[in-house]
Each structure stands twice: as C-alpha cells, then as structure tokens.
Amino acid sequence: MKFFVDTADTSEIKELAEAGLIDGVTTNPSLVAKSGRKFSDVIAEICELTPGHVSAEVVATEYDAMVNEGRTLQKIAPNVAVKLPLTMDGLKACRTLTNEGTAVNVTLCFSANQALLAAKAGATYISPFIGRLDDLNIDGMELIEDIRTIYDNYMFETQILAASIRNANHVKDSALAGADVATVPPSVLRGLINHPLTDKGLAAFLADAEKAGISV
Known part of the structure; x- marks a missing residue:
C-alpha cells in the first residue's frame, strides 16, 4: 500500500x-489556507518535494x-492530480480531464455505487x-472492502485512496481491505512507528552496550 500525507505543511512533507515514507500528498483548500500563502505557490512547492x-x-x-x-492546476506541475467532488x-x-491525460482524484465518496x-x-x-462514515456509526472499512470487490470484478484501474483516516487501526484495516493508497495526517503517520516494546527493547540494548563498553 502506498502512503500519501494529508497536509499542506511543506516542512512536514519535506x-x-x-x-x-510517502509516495504522494493530498491537500484541500482548508489545509492550504492554514499556510497563509498563495494557493498555487504552495502546490508548486509541494510538487517539488515529491515525485508522486x-x-x-x-x-x-x-x-x-x-x-x-x-x-x-495541472499547469502548475506534471504531478498534480486534480481533485474533484463526487x-x-x-x-x-x-x-474530460482524464481524456486530456490529467490525473484525477474523485473525493467525498461515501458509497460503493459512487465509487463505481x-x-x-x-x-x-x-x-x-x-x-466520516464511522462518525455516523457506519462501518467505513466495509466500504473499502465493497469497492475493492467491485473494482476487482471488472478490472477497473482506479486506485482506492482511503481518506479521512483518524488512527493507526484505520491504516492497518485499510491495508487488509485492499486499499491501494492511504492518505494520513502527519501525526498518524509518525505514530505508526511507535510501539512500547520497541522503546523497551532499544533501552535494554543501549544499557547492555554501555555496561559492556561497546562503541562503534
């Protein structure tokens, strides 16, 4: 599964x-507005930071x-994917844009029929x-599974980009359900690295190395 980061913070992306750790970036007007900079300038800088x-x-x-x-938007950089509402x-x-050779991300999908x-x-x-589906007590992961089945049934090339991801379990479950991409906030992506047993094991190794006087 590919990882996109969902932010317009260029320092985080860099x-x-x-x-x-990332294969691309997703933004929206709200995220870009937080930068206080011109929209096209932010997009151009992000496009320089990742080939995806x-x-x-x-x-x-x-x-x-x-x-x-x-x-x-497509004229800003060749790796821009135009984001359109469903x-x-x-x-x-x-x-129209696909026929012109432009990559398109269709967003705000909440049903398998829409995805079809x-x-x-x-x-x-x-x-x-x-x-957002989970917020309504609807199983968002079931939607990923349904879209995967439909796309595989008819060999559609459209990639499933799991969005509105809130936590590490969303990432894991998206991968298990067959999503092609997960777009995650920087904090969630960084959180995937952490595990208490990793920290405990590293501390033990470092302590043993210090006792033995090991240096490299």
Whole structure:
C-alpha cells in the first residue's frame, strides 16, 4: 500500500519525503489556507518535494468552471492530480480531464455505487472517507472492502485512496481491505512507528552496550 500525507505543511512533507515514507500528498483548500500563502505557490512547492501525485482541489461546482480550474492546476506541475467532488458535474469533469491525460482524484465518496461511477468516469483515484462514515456509526472499512470487490470484478484501474483516516487501526484495516493508497495526517503517520516494546527493547540494548563498553 502506498502512503500519501494529508497536509499542506511543506516542512512536514519535506521531512517525511526525505525519510522515504510517502509516495504522494493530498491537500484541500482548508489545509492550504492554514499556510497563509498563495494557493498555487504552495502546490508548486509541494510538487517539488515529491515525485508522486499531489492532489489539488478545485473550488468550482459547475462543469465548465471545474474543467477550467483543473487545467489551471495541472499547469502548475506534471504531478498534480486534480481533485474533484463526487457530483454529476464532477464526474463529467473527471471524464474530460482524464481524456486530456490529467490525473484525477474523485473525493467525498461515501458509497460503493459512487465509487463505481467514478471508475466508469475514468478516475485515477477514488477517495472514500472512512472516518466520516464511522462518525455516523457506519462501518467505513466495509466500504473499502465493497469497492475493492467491485473494482476487482471488472478490472477497473482506479486506485482506492482511503481518506479521512483518524488512527493507526484505520491504516492497518485499510491495508487488509485492499486499499491501494492511504492518505494520513502527519501525526498518524509518525505514530505508526511507535510501539512500547520497541522503546523497551532499544533501552535494554543501549544499557547492555554501555555496561559492556561497546562503541562503534
């Protein structure tokens, strides 16, 4: 499974990319707004930090405006993936941009039927929102499993990008359910490294090394 980091904080992205932990980035207008910088400048800098796809979202809601914004975003860098909402206009824009060779991330997916339509429209990625479904006491992971089955049944190439991930269990369960990508906040990604037994074992090794006077 590939990891994307869900942030517009370029310092976080740089550090995680240098560690080889991420394969791409997802952003949204809210995340970019926190930087206080021009939207296109932030996206351009992020695209320089990772060779993987960087999702940049349109703010238009009608087909023509979505396509125009998508074309503008794609000109920022070749690794931009245009992020479109799962609406009729969004799906129409997805088909147009995909036919032009632009990568598209269809977002705000909450049902398997929606995911099926996004694949039919040629989406590069479909983003089911796990955490938001869990908030409504609906099993978000079951949605990932259903989409995986449907896509495998018909050999769709659209990649399942598990989104709205809140914790380490979401990451593990997404991988078990067959998601192609998980996009996670930096704090969740860093938290995957930690385990108390790792810390305990390292402390014991270091203590034994000090007693034995071992140095390298």
